[in-house]
Amino acid sequence: MDAAQRGGPGELPPSEPVRHLSREELSELVDVVLHVGQAMLQAGASSFRTEETMARIGLGLGADRLELYVTPTGIIATAVSGGEQRTRVGRVGPLGVNMARAIELNRLSRTMSLVGGTLPAVRRQVEVIEQSPRELPDWITIPAVGVACGAFAQILGGDAIEFVAAAVGAALAQWLRMALHRARVTAVALTVICALAGSLAAWGVTRLADSQHPELAVIASVLLLVPGVPLVTSVIDLSNNDLVSGVTRGTLALMLALAIGVGVVLTLWITGLRILP
Amino acid sequence: MSGVDLLEQGVWGFLATAGFGVLFNVPLAMLPVCGFTGAMGHMWRQALLAGGAHPVAATFVGALIVGLLGYSQARFFHVPRLIFTVTGIIPMVPGVPAFETVVFFMRDDIPTGLESAVLTGLLVSAISAGLVAARLLLTLGDTASPHHVRGLWQRGGPDRK
Numbered sequence: 001m002d003a004a005q006r007g008g009p010g011e012l013p014p015s016e017p018v019r020h021l022s023r024e025e026l027s028e029l030v031d032v033v034l035h036v037g038q039a040m041l042q043a044g045a046s047s048f049r050t051e052e053t054m055a056r057i058g059l060g061l062g063a064d065r066l067e068l069y070v071t072p073t074g075i076i077a078t079a080v081s082g083g084e085q086r087t088r089v090g091r092v093g094p095l096g097v098n099m100a101r102a103i104e105l106n107r108l109s110r111t112m113s114l115v116g117g118t119l120p121a122v123r124r125q126v127e128v129i130e131q132s133p134r135e136l137p138d139w140i141t142i143p144a145v146g147v148a149c150g151a152f153a154q155i156l157g158g159d160a161i162e163f164v165a166a167a168v169g170a171a172l173a174q175w176l177r178m179a180l181h182r183a184r185v186t187a188v189a190l191t192v193i194c195a196l197a198g199s200l201a202a203w204g205v206t207r208l209a210d211s212q213h214p215e216l217a218v219i220a221s222v223l224l225l226v227p228g229v230p231l232v233t234s235v236i237d238l239s240n241n242d243l244v245s246g247v248t249r250g251t252l253a254l255m256l257a258l259a260i261g262v263g264v265v266l267t268l269w270i271t272g273l274r275i276l277p
Numbered sequence: 278m279s280g281v282d283l284l285e286q287g288v289w290g291f292l293a294t295a296g297f298g299v300l301f302n303v304p305l306a307m308l309p310v311c312g313f314t315g316a317m318g319h320m321w322r323q324a325l326l327a328g329g330a331h332p333v334a335a336t337f338v339g340a341l342i343v344g345l346l347g348y349s350q351a352r353f354f355h356v357p358r359l360i361f362t363v364t365g366i367i368p369m370v371p372g373v374p375a376f377e378t379v380v381f382f383m384r385d386d387i388p389t390g391l392e393s394a395v396l397t398g399l400l401v402s403a404i405s406a407g408l409v410a411a412r413l414l415l416t417l418g419d420t421a422s423p424h425h426v427r428g429l430w431q432r433g434g435p436d437r438k
Binding site: 044045046049051055056058059063064065066067068069070097098099100101102103106134135136140141144145146147148149150151152154155156174215216218219220223224226228229231232233235236239241257261264265268269 | 289293295296299301302303304305356357362363364366370372373376378380401405409427428429431
């Protein structure tokens with residue numbers, strides 16, 4: 001395949017003579033690109049978005065060509081400059097959700113594809129993005145999640161009692177999730193524990209207030225654990241023809257959904273199946 | 278369903294969606310937009326359900342609305358549409374059938390449990406199908422270059438339009 005066929009350099013020759021990167025520079029470039037890719041995936045970005053972000057940063061740093069293979073569990077990245085090339089393989093840590101971080105990294109890559117950048121500057125910018133705090137502090141996030149799950153109880157047809165019960169259960173589950181996350185508990189175990197604690201608490205409140213539909217509160221109190229991001233990203237990956245990524249994320253979503261089921265089963269078992277639909 | 282009921286449902290949809298926006302660390306300025314998306318999808322779904330539509334069809338339309346709104350808002354605000362679609366589908370999560378599946382299985386009523394499990398699967402598929410349908414409707418025009426090799430990015434390549 002020649003250059004024109006790829007729709008590549010044949011169309012738009014660089015206006016200035018390109019300086020080839022040294023072996024050491026290229027090595028550091030791949031390191032930064034790989035790091036950004038890992039950060040994007042761990043913030044919940046889809047494989048294509050991750051690949052695009054990595055490529056723009058790599059090209060902005062002066063590589064001639066990047067060959068990338070991105071999956072939610074590992075990344076293979078090769079950067080080429082002149083006659084040199086470097087390849088790295090990186091494993092990806094546990095997948096989480098942090099929309100603001102993914103947006104900022106993507107924005108950085110767009111700026112870089114326009115104006116370029118230098119290695120130390122990019123390293124520092126990535127560091128700043130990674131260390132920036134959440135949009136809202138924990139003490140607002142926890143009640144916000146509670147209100148969201150309470151609203152879901154209302155959507156399902158609940159009343160004021162179910163709203164309160166679901167909100168209390170969900171807030172407890174969210175607090176527990178943050179604590180367990182800091183203690184580095186794995187995702188499946190964390191989901192089981194939080195589903196159990198949240199639904200038990202919600203059930204307890206409905207018992208205190210003599211609710212007509214305790215099951216609605218129990219369902220809504222575990223909503224915060226629903227793996228919505230892996231599910232939707234899985235669909236995006238599949239429709240981008242990233243089959244490995246799509247199936248991987250779909251399986252992750254299914255595992256987390258089953259983990260919620262296990263937690264709720266434990267609650268039902270403890271409460272003696274008195275929660276009837 | 279009266280207009281007031283529908284509006285009330287819209288408010289709950291807004292709260293549920295915006296709350297999940299906080300959980301997913303969506304940029305602060307986008308939270309009301311997320312809430313609006315979720316409320317619209319949910320209100321369409323509720324209106325169709327009240328009109329006698331099948332839950333799967335109503336969920337499909339709701340997700341389609343979320344997808345269409347998410348796409349246009351993403352263009353307008355220059356952010357990935359994922360932040361609107363992921364939060365917008367939250368009010369449509371099939372919580373009740375999923376819960377029924379668990380309860381019926383525990384009661385050893387496997388056939389009824391399977392029925393709920395299939396309905397849960399169908400509702401989740403309807404959400405996915407609605408989002409994909411919105412994406413296809415809006416991106417029919419811009420197909421990727423047939424010469425663009427996936428995973429290969431080069432200087433002055435297709436990325437530089």
